[in-house]
Amino acid sequence: MAEAVSAWYLPIPLTVFDAQGCQRPPGLTFYAPGVPMIREMREKLSREIDQLSHELNVMLPQAIAQAVELGDLRENSEYKAALERQQFVQARLGQLHQRLNQLSQLANTEAPTDRVGLGSRVTVFDLETEEYDTYMVVLAEMMDIDAGHISLASPLGRALSGGRVGDEISLRLPTMTRRIRITELVTVHQAGAEA
Numbered sequence: 001m002a003e004a005v006s007a008w009y010l011p012i013p014l015t016v017f018d019a020q021g022c023q024r025p026p027g028l029t030f031y032a033p034g035v036p037m038i039r040e041m042r043e044k045l046s047r048e049i050d051q052l053s054h055e056l057n058v059m060l061p062q063a064i065a066q067a068v069e070l071g072d073l074r075e076n077s078e079y080k081a082a083l084e085r086q087q088f089v090q091a092r093l094g095q096l097h098q099r100l101n102q103l104s105q106l107a108n109t110e111a112p113t114d115r116v117g118l119g120s121r122v123t124v125f126d127l128e129t130e131e132y133d134t135y136m137v138v139l140a141e142m143m144d145i146d147a148g149h150i151s152l153a154s155p156l157g158r159a160l161s162g163g164r165v166g167d168e169i170s171l172r173l174p175t176m177t178r179r180i181r182i183t184e185l186v187t188v189h190q191a192g193a194e195a
Contacts, residue, residue, distance in 0.1 A: 037119060037139055038103055045100050049093060056089045112187065116163045118152060119188030124160075124180040127168070132183065135160070 060082055067079035116122050116137060123134045133148070137160065140151040150157045159169045163182050171178045 037142055041139055041141060042100065042103050045096050045103070049096050049100070052089050052093050052096070056086065056093065060086045060089065112162070114164060114185075114187070116160045116182070116185060117187065121184075121186040122160055122163075122182060123184035124169075125183045127179040127181060133180075134184075137161075 063082040064079065064086070067073075067076055067082050070076055070078060073079050118137055118139070120137045121134060122137065123132055125132055135148050135150045135156070137152060137157055138144075138149045140153050143149050143151045143154075150160075152158065152161055156171060159171050160182070163169065163185075165182050165185050168179065168181045171180065
């Protein structure tokens, strides 16, 4: 598994087979508005947006005003630092708003009830090593490889996306080809019903 983990962010060609053995392209996964990780990420982004907005609208204008009072702006390092910070905060706010919009789009689409998607817990059987691995499909920002979390953006996440129990996936890694079969799937809907 160590080789697979190290290669998760490399662009890798995928071949996915459904339960009947027919090849299918890796599909897009749809998301549920009730997925807790989307709510958590939206709250986290909103908190950071609030903090940076306060800094941009209150703290930085004060810092710039204080720097201007010091005199010659051409050689005023405090003024230059405040302006650079202002540009950074503005750029970061733009990124955060863009990510927040992406999360809103994810939350407004329907989650699959019978296929791998965001929030799914997937157990796979490695056909070569005959070992089972369980993964939780999460947002990229919440990925934790040691905890078994994989991102939909990772090659393995893309390969599993849209898969059903019984599907076989061939994942070509730099050092090997990994063939796995989905043996168990708990979607976000099923996990919510169990809770």
